[in-house]
Amino acid sequence: MLRNRLNRMALLLALLLASLWLMPFGASAGDYRIVGYVSDAQPLPAISPDKIDVINFAFAKVSPQGEAVLESPTAPVSLADLTALRKRNPSLRIVLSVGGWGAGHFSEAALDDASRQRFTRSALALIEKYNLDGVDLDWEYPTLAGPGISHRPDDRRHFSLLLEKLRASLDKLGHEHQGRHYLLTIAAADSEFVAGIELKRVGRTLDWFNLMTYDFHTSLTPTTGHHAGLFHSQWTPADDRSGDKAVQQFLAAGVPAKKLNLGVAFYGRAFAGVTAEHDGVQQPYTQFIGAPSWDELNAQYIDKQGYVRHWDAKAQAPWLWNAQTHTFISYEDPQSLAAKTAYVKSHGLGGVMYWEQSLDSKQQLLDVLVKGLRGP
Template sequence: MPSRFRFTLFPLLAMLACAPLAHAASGHYRVVAYDTVHHPIPAADVDRIDTLIFAFAHPADGRVTLSTAARALLQQRIALKAAHPGLKVMISVGGWSVGGFSDAAMTAESRQRFADSAAALLVDTHADGLDVDWEYPGHHESGIASSPQDREHFTALLKALRAALDRAGHGKHYLLTIAAADGPFVDGIDLAAVAPSLDWFNMMTYDFCNVMTPTTCNHTGLHASALAPADARTLSRAVRQFLAAGVPPAKLVPGVAFYAREFADVDPAHHGMFQKYGHYQGGHDWPQLKADYINRNGYVRYWDAKADAPYLWNEKTRRFITYDDPQSIAAKAAYVKAQHLGGLMYWEQGSDPSDELLKAVWQGLQ
């Protein structure tokens, strides 16, 4: 959306009315970590994280369920709160290719069953909230069932969840968030309507190009590259889209990627940026990038100054890698503060065992 829509009256009124604004305005920005790993999290890492989101619970027969093995891992995370009382631990339900949401949201009865089971799970596990990762309402790209009514049903589902969590809390405020994409992938969500039910939105501002897209790109770029088409997805465009829809800025927590996307047999123009490719090669976590790819083995690092994003090009093999690093994370943190957003989220904890990228997130938001 054009930037002139950013400060329309509705977002301003909503911003003034929402308590989370004080969180960002006070100078403290959230560091939100998705966590799927089995190994312990170093104490230094925990001290830099405000909210740890454990992934994943799953919808089963219309209820939010967590396996016995997952419960054991979750309890390891809950136990961290004893030494780190400021830490919040949430449970994320869903994930890519996980269905069951459309049916769970379909009727008042099914929504209540889903909401009550979620509240019971939080009470039972002593978690601090629920993150709903439905990818995506009204869409079936991930292979899940969807319905044209998902948009209105999702609003109703989140209202039911908010009410159920408030009843279960008995004075404790259980957090409620959603993981949301941008561009066409969010047209199944009435952003303004769901915002009052949510503490914040975890914006999946990564995977802008992947195995499903026809060209390479900055997969987690802050701004648009000079080579980007008009409809290219970026973090800043996603933020403008959500603001224009009426979401208060302090409820927006954009995401950074602790992993890379690699493409092979890439057309060589512009060092492979926004070019067609032969096949998607795969992903690389940050330690592997440093050890084997960044200015190694023929991969040369370039910086896209307009996008505020790094990328690698291997001229000999015609392979292209797009990723986040401390420099691009610092630029995103500065953008979050300039726009008075809620903080930064990242996927995911296990991709940065040396905590170099987490340090960049934390330091950038101070």
């Protein structure tokens, strides 16, 4: 009798664990997922695992030999700390993000069958070694030079083939692990940055896209502006970028709405020497001066030291203007994030993605996302 009871208990436990691996991602939170990037650091920032569905660990790199590698000596410890969070939220997924701004060697890794096999084998080895839940590729950007990375016109087709190789290999690995589903996602920008991607084709392969719907105005753009605006401002030229414009571009290419995570930024973009018209919006500047975190914005800038908060009702975005120093700061805050979660719901998107956990140490912005997507 005792043996039968123990056997039944073991069976129930196995079924429970299997259901956790097979449940729709974000199911514990309803219909929308929250994906957060966490940069390698020791110690890691405070993380509430019950508030997040997927953590993307940033970053692994691509070696000159075309293999996925952990370059940081602290990465193994960080990954162990992240996977330990499953004890507090068994449905939490930990994904290895490969790449990032300035990361090269993707073009070589995707070049041919042999190189794609080599990269895939190395990525899966890391997934198995550290008990991870998938891989997220952050290639910035196929076919483009970006910050001096190697590139070639054939990257467009090669990227599709690399993702298809990864998907087939991840599915095979999952079959070997009791039907466990391993995630395959990418970080993607909009506008001309997606010209090097076969969107509809890769959309069939990926679990979802993490849309980098931020950094619309940076040191690389000639004017200030809302760096993460949901819509265009009244002063924005037609060819400028916005969150909604990015979503519409992906939908028009045939990507299902549920495979799109709207990206939000836990930091701002600051410009000095800005022309005063429109309190600095969409104006030329003399110097880009940085990317203050939400923590820094809250403590030092918002309605402090001559910085006055303004709200753009059309763009659904805040900004700071210092009339004395002619300094302009574009950023995200609870009001803009509430608008974005409402947008995700009204357009039937998959959820949100944010960069990056350590920039919001008190989880004030994360709490807005949780309330907006999981609240009543």
